Amino acid sequence: MSPAASVRPIGLQRIGREPVPGAALLEVDDLHTAFRLRNGLVRAVDGVSFKLQRGQTLGVVGESGSGKTVLSRSVMGILTASNVETQGEVRYEGHDLEKLGVKDRRALWGTEMAMVFQDPMTSLNPVMRIGRQITESLRYHLGMSKQEAKEAAIAGLASVGIPAPERRYSEYPHQLSGGMRQRVTIAIALACGPKLMFADEPTTALDVTVQAQILDLLAHQQRERDMGMILVTHDLGVVAGRADHVAVMYAGQIVEMAATADLFADVRMPYTQALLRSIPKLDEASHTRLNVIGGRPPDLINPPKGCRFAPRCPYAQDKCLKEAPPLTESGTPGHLYRCWFPVGSPTVKTTPAPISTNGQPKPGAAKPPAAPTASDSAPTSPIPPPAAPRPAPAPASTPEDN
């Protein structure tokens, strides 16, 4: 699939613009996205800023409802429902997308930026042949003829590792397995040669073995095309080996962001630490209780006054409940976190209180490390002090740690 085959201007050129020299591929500045509901305003994304250069991958990690999907969709500008309110600036190649208007933005979709969705079972049209789903955008954006588009589509299917692409070209989605379908959705997303790829939990609906293949495929395509990629996932293991930077999201905010190696070497935010702890380890004995984060994510209509993670944080102190911490930079340049008492700082007790496995801990209840009762503590080996963080998971093996 070579977009070069086209004669028609596409993407930015189509709307008469050029990349601004020196601008990052994508710059998000204090982005807010909220949904107006009957019972209030749900602030799904609340002041997110980041930069992404071409060829780089930003991993966006967070639990369900942390706003990671809404973030990627509002960056792309596809949240068009009447009850959506967005603020802040999203600059693509130096151009503010908000100012472009719907029509010009649509010219960028598919050609400059594309998205791979979570569930390949629903992201393909069940009554349209695979081939047609790919050729549609080729013909529309690149103005290819039927035959050219067909050849390009078959080449595209082959490039995402689909065997017998000529045959698959004329098949329907239900004739393909989940992994194959996700490959098809990737082929569709890549068809017009985008420079920015959003991968919204691309492996969540897939088998573990297929997950690794799909992630490898995405990484391979990204390298080959020098794309920027935003990899949204709830799995720290997925981003560990594949993202250049990681942004950890909680309750609509970025709570920690750093280069991947820096983040895993020096976790500052207790939430990130808790996420890391909750990954099951192979070397633990069977029937070991998993480390879970007690409680639930906060109500996004009325978020907590102080730190949003404080009600669930084992280190929370009074200040955390009263004042919201700003995003501050730690010793390592570019390592940002949102915490008053970051992990490893002298004001923090070295051992976290055991995380309750049932229900939400009362705010403040976890303050002094009261000796846990026998019934309360999980039968685990002693938790290592947070000052000595876990080594970063080995990239190659992490996707299976799901």
Next chain:
Amino acid sequence: MPDPLPVETDRVMVASAGVLSAPDPEVNAELAADGTVPLKKKRKKLGFGFWFSVIWIFLVVFGAAFAPWLPIDNPNVADPCAGVASTMVNTGATPDQAKLIFVGQATSAQQAQSLIDQGMTVPADVNGCKNPTLDSRVNAYPSATHILGTDTSGRDTFSRVIWGARVAITVGIGAIAVGMLLGGIMGLLAGFYRGKPETLLMTVADIMLAYPALILAIAFVAFAGQSLLNVGIAITIVSIPAFARIARASTLTYAEREFVMAARVMGAKNSRIIMREIFPNVILPVTAFALVAVAIAIVAEGALAFLGLSVPLPTSSWGTMIHDGYNVITDRPLVALTPAIIMFITVLAFNLLGDKFRTIFDVKDTAL
């Protein structure tokens, strides 16, 4: 379940050893280069009901389409011998006696016989009737002359059934097709764009659905006048809200699917999304309903005709025929039963077809 191969396929490895002992040659022939065979495709049998329905509907539609050119009697003209034959029935006369009675020379069989004995010549041709038999009488049972018998006026039932199919099919398929088009478009747009237009449209549809459909149709035909067009319009009007509802409900579910979002992020416009992504999905349940709706429309036209509100006389319609036969239903039940049975089978066929269509479509949906 992990996939068995590093490169995934929808194929099964053919075991080299005896696990899958001796794959049959046919399968072997299909072996691809990578040593796999395609999974056997499960073909669902369509069954007797389906094929019966298809053939029956084909026959009905064929008859309706080609009625003027078929070698059948004129549906609106009685058998020329109907009068003479009925006289034979009523008076117990022979054909010759009956002819005399019919032309007014005599009043009874005995009188006619005595006139013949006196040497009166019997006319060879009475109103075009030469050799009257009982098969030509009114309300006749099926015979070689009239394969489905005759009606209360001595008209050929078979011919009238075929011409009646014209009305039934025109109204059934025509009115429903228009209703499907208009209601489908309304529902599609309402379900896709939502908001105030949807509320308005659906409120109107609900109000119309709350009306008894037949009363609405009767009122319309009574006001607008009896004609094939008006009957068609009446049935179209009452079918639109149902189609709008079904199309909207289906659109709502598909508009939320990720493939619509996927098309959007590839730069597709709303019009394209509606036509290419949603319409092909929505058309399936709407078509399944349309087949059932055709059956309902045929019954509705029959009901209007039974009440004397369908096509003007003497044009034959199944409902009119049932109405005619209703007067003699105790003596000659077949006069009313024949068109009723024809209508019954036609309605059943459309229902079976609609049902089959829905089943096939449903399976596809769950396999997603």
